[in-house]
Amino acid sequence: xxxxxxxxxxxxxxxxxxxxxxxxxxxxxxxxxxxxxxxxxxxxxxxxxxxxxxxxxxxxxxxxxxxxxxxxxxxxxxxxxxxxxxxxxxxxxxxxxxxxxxxxxxxxxxxxxxxxxxxxxxxxxxxxxxxxxxxxxxxxxxxxxxxxxxxxxxxxxxxxxxxxxxxxxxxxxxxxxxxxxxxxxxxxxxxxxxxxxxxxxxxxxxxxxxxxxxxxxxxxxxxxxxxxxxxxxxxxxxxxxxxxxxxxxxxxxxxxxxxxxxxxxxxxxxxxxxxxxxxxxxxxxxxxxxxxxxxxxxxxxxxxxxxxxxxxxxxxxxxxxxxxxxxxxxxxxxxxxxxxxxxxxxxxxxxxxxxxxxxxxxxxxxxxxxxxxxxxxxxxxxxxxxxxxxxxxxxxxxxxxxxxxxxxxxxxxxxxxxxxxxxxxx
Amino acid sequence: xxxxxxxxxxxxxxxxxxxxxxxxxxxxxxxxxxxxxxxxxxxxxxxxxxxxxxxxxxxxxxxxxxxxxxxxxxxxxxxxxxxxxxxxxxxxxxxxxxxxxxxxxxxxxxxxxxxxxxxxxxxxxxxxxxxxxxxxxxxxxxxxxxxxxxxxxxxxxxxxxxxxxxxxxxxxxxxxxxxxxxxxxxxxxxxxxxxxxxxxxxxxxxxxxxxxxxxxxxxxxxxxxxxxxxxxxxxxxxxxxxxxxxxxxxxxxxxxxxxxxxxxxxxxxxxxxxxxxxxxxxxxxxxxxxxxxxxxxxxxxxxxxxxxxxxxxxxxxxxxxxxxxxxxxxxxxxxxxxxxxxxxxxxxxxxxxxxxxxxxxxxxxxxxxxxxxxxxxxxxxxxxxxxxxx
Numbered sequence: 001x002x003x004x005x006x007x008x009x010x011x012x013x014x015x016x017x018x019x020x021x022x023x024x025x026x027x028x029x030x031x032x033x034x035x036x037x038x039x040x041x042x043x044x045x046x047x048x049x050x051x052x053x054x055x056x057x058x059x060x061x062x063x064x065x066x067x068x069x070x071x072x073x074x075x076x077x078x079x080x081x082x083x084x085x086x087x088x089x090x091x092x093x094x095x096x097x098x099x100x101x102x103x104x105x106x107x108x109x110x111x112x113x114x115x116x117x118x119x120x121x122x123x124x125x126x127x128x129x130x131x132x133x134x135x136x137x138x139x140x141x142x143x144x145x146x147x148x149x150x151x152x153x154x155x156x157x158x159x160x161x162x163x164x165x166x167x168x169x170x171x172x173x174x175x176x177x178x179x180x181x182x183x184x185x186x187x188x189x190x191x192x193x194x195x196x197x198x199x200x201x202x203x204x205x206x207x208x209x210x211x212x213x214x215x216x217x218x219x220x221x222x223x224x225x226x227x228x229x230x231x232x233x234x235x236x237x238x239x240x241x242x243x244x245x246x247x248x249x250x251x252x253x254x255x256x257x258x259x260x261x262x263x264x265x266x267x268x269x270x271x272x273x274x275x276x277x278x279x280x281x282x283x284x285x286x287x288x289x290x291x292x293x294x295x296x297x298x299x300x301x302x303x304x305x306x307x308x309x310x311x312x313x314x315x316x317x318x319x320x321x322x323x324x325x326x327x328x329x330x331x332x333x334x335x336x337x338x339x340x341x342x343x344x345x346x347x348x349x350x351x352x353x354x355x356x357x358x359x360x361x362x363x364x365x366x367x368x369x370x371x372x373x374x375x376x377x378x379x380x381x382x383x384x385x386x387x388x389x390x391x392x393x394x395x396x397x398x399x400x401x402x403x404x405x406x407x408x409x410x411x412x413x414x415x416x417x418x419x420x421x422x423x424x425x426x
Numbered sequence: 427x428x429x430x431x432x433x434x435x436x437x438x439x440x441x442x443x444x445x446x447x448x449x450x451x452x453x454x455x456x457x458x459x460x461x462x463x464x465x466x467x468x469x470x471x472x473x474x475x476x477x478x479x480x481x482x483x484x485x486x487x488x489x490x491x492x493x494x495x496x497x498x499x500x501x502x503x504x505x506x507x508x509x510x511x512x513x514x515x516x517x518x519x520x521x522x523x524x525x526x527x528x529x530x531x532x533x534x535x536x537x538x539x540x541x542x543x544x545x546x547x548x549x550x551x552x553x554x555x556x557x558x559x560x561x562x563x564x565x566x567x568x569x570x571x572x573x574x575x576x577x578x579x580x581x582x583x584x585x586x587x588x589x590x591x592x593x594x595x596x597x598x599x600x601x602x603x604x605x606x607x608x609x610x611x612x613x614x615x616x617x618x619x620x621x622x623x624x625x626x627x628x629x630x631x632x633x634x635x636x637x638x639x640x641x642x643x644x645x646x647x648x649x650x651x652x653x654x655x656x657x658x659x660x661x662x663x664x665x666x667x668x669x670x671x672x673x674x675x676x677x678x679x680x681x682x683x684x685x686x687x688x689x690x691x692x693x694x695x696x697x698x699x700x701x702x703x704x705x706x707x708x709x710x711x712x713x714x715x716x717x718x719x720x721x722x723x724x725x726x727x728x729x730x731x732x733x734x735x736x737x738x739x740x741x742x743x744x745x746x747x748x749x750x751x752x753x754x755x756x757x758x759x760x761x762x763x764x765x766x767x768x769x770x771x772x773x774x775x776x777x778x779x780x781x782x783x784x785x786x787x788x789x790x791x792x793x794x795x796x797x798x799x800x801x802x803x804x805x806x807x808x809x810x811x812x813x814x815x816x
Contacts, residue, residue: 153597197786197793201790201792201796202792203786203789203790203793204789206537206597207537207785207789208786208789210539211737211740211785211786211789212782214778214781214782214785215778215779215782215783215786217775218775218776218777218778218782219455219775219779221773221778222455222459222773222775222776222778222779223459225773225775226459226772226773227459343605346601349598349601350598350602353595353598387613387616389609389610389612389613390609392609393605393606393609396603396605396606397602397606399598399602400588400594400599400602400603403592403594403595403598403599404588404592404594404599
């Protein structure tokens with residue numbers, strides 16, 4: 001009896017959060033309609049550009065009066081909110097309609113704020129993807145670790161160390177490919193540190209990850225000033241990968257320039273995300289990994305060496321993060337800059353949590369963060385009235401909203417962060 | 427007596443070995459990265475002596491920059507030689523306060539990574555009251571420091587309320603709040619209110635004379651009253667934790683939240699009030715930095731005080747007294763590191779490596795025992811935080 005009561009209580013909590021999600025989206029949509037569409041409408045026309053390269057069909061610029069545009073997009077958002085509410089009443093999934101509503105609100109805002117200005121729409125999305133690349137690699141690293149029960153706060157350290165190593169190796173060899181090959185090993189060596197101390201010596205993983213980050217930031221800064229600055233010509237002139245246009249696909253309007261005119265690192269990302277998603281849910285390795293993250297004792301009982309698999313997975317995670325680190329140097333700007341990852345590891349971690357520890361969720365969260373980040377710089381460049389600092393806060397505020405439960409229940413793998421020993425507490 | 431001595435020896439054995447290992451590794455890094463040492467690679471003896479000289483010089487500069495430098499004595503003024511020590515204390519003062527903030531949170535079972543953001547809000551509050559009002563001496567300091575502490579208590583309290591109400595993890599919340607605070611101060615410094623007349627770069631006006639903390643050793647030293655505020659705060663945290671009911675509740679929740687809840691302690695209350703007090707402590711750090719040594723709010727006011735605080739609290743094992751000593755040590759490393767950088771060309775960042783290594787080894791007693799083949803002995807439990815679901 002009490003069991004039943006407990007279950008229904010948990011249910012109602014989830015329902016409450018879903019309801020909160022729907023009502024927040026709905027009220028934001030209505031607010032957007034009133035504020036951007038009527039109360040404080042833009043006075044000029046907003047222009048959206050879609051052409052970036054020489055696509056097959058050159059889509060014409062879309063010129064719309066800021067007021068009308070905001071109204072259209074707000075109405076889309078309102079309609080989607082209604083759909084979300086209906087779906088909620090039927091008990092169906094609300095992700096799609098709330099997603100569309102959020103998109104509508106974003107677009108209404110852009111149309112409003114860029115009144116009288118030109119928005120390079122395709123470029124905006126392309127830049128968003130690029131900013132999301134290291135975040136996606138980082139969150140995949142976190143995903144593999146945490147799904148197997150090891151908290152990984154050291155993503156920042158993995159990214160920074162591998163950015164450094166790939167930059168230096170590519171500079172010394174004059175080959176960006178060598179830089180890309182070396183980077184995973186740098187990420188993996190940080191992982192070795194994490195795995196050894198977390199699994200072999202049972203050090204608290206949150207504290208450990210934090211300390212590793214401090215270590216890597218200090219060490220790379222030290223080497224940067226001692227080595228890379230004075231001997232810049234030989235040590236810090238990494239060549240970069242050129243863009244690789246995929247024949248045919250790159251000529252599709254909008255989609256082509258965004259997804260199929262990228263460097264090899266970005267294509268690697270598509271492949272790796274696909275492989276991880278498949279492996280995690282469709283292979284023996286994935287089943288075992290999820291088992292040791294949720295219930296290590298049970299996994300041990302059926303003969304899985306929990307700590308060995310955890311160790312191996314943490315190292316694999318380092319390899320993945322390493323490619324993300326390489327993106328910073330050989331994948332984009334070439335030369336290594338001091339503390340160039342600038343907290344991306346923590347955003348990647350936030351994306352992982354925002355995405356509820358699922359690969360696709362993390363990817364979408366990372367893309368959202370990338371979009372917010374790039375929207376901010378685009379708006380700063382075209383010169384709008386909102387202080388860029390507030391735009392820069394958006395990803396972080398979004399994360400807070402996410403983890404406090406507006407997007408539904410967020411739960412980590414059950415054994416995440418708990419060292420495993422036979423006959424131990426769990 | 428003998429027994430007490432051996433007990434003491436046991437107690438400092440692991441920390442001592444941790445320090446030894448950290449400084450050895452740091453020394454190796456310094457030696458290997460020195461071009462003059464590497465040039466002597468062909469002759470082993472020269473190589474070793476020059477490596478030792480390189481490390482020795484660096485560590486000598488570290489000492490000269492943090493404790494005592496005989497070269498600074500001039501006109502028979504012996505006291506001038508201790509200028510580095512005063513710099514150590516000035517650097518340690520905000521570290522003590524932010525370190526206490528993190529340490530107190532640990533006691534309630536919370537991992538407060540947010541000292542950085544709380545520090546920023548404390549600095550903003552103190553600066554605003556400091557330059558914007560004209561108050562009598564004494565009252566002005568009090569008003570400015572209190573405003574800073576309250577701003578930061580609210581900022582920390584938001585995390586407490588969010589965690590208490592929704593169960594969201596404080597590590598993620600505080601990391602995010604740090605970023606928001608970092609952008610907030612950039613914006614604040616661009617506003618008309620905080621713009622210094624005649625300047626266009628982001629720097630606030632200096633706080634009024636009345637709002638400045640008194641200097642303790644004359645105008646030649648930056649040493650100020652702030653250190654007493656920090657020590658008083660340490661005393662307060664000790665008193666709060668050991669002598670009051672509320673402190674007992676904090677520790678009960680920190681030890682076992684489930685059991686504390688069963689015993690009738692309101693966990694949400696403990697989480698919220700802990701985060702508010704932690705915020706106030708870190709905010710006081712920001713206030714002291716503005717009112718005691720910087721005087722003007724700038725974009726880099728917080729440095730890395732809030733982040734170093736975590737290593738400080740970990741090294742101090744979350745004890746008030748331990749935190750004070752740890753902050754003094756890290757203050758010395760920072761102050762000495764600056765001298766080391768200018769005298770021997772070893773970048774200041776190496777200090778961060780040393781700090782990380784010290785804390786890593788302290789947090790991993792099993793590792794130190796493994797390296798030195800020490801048998802397992804009774805020792806206080808290592809610090810732990812709680813995983814995402816905790």
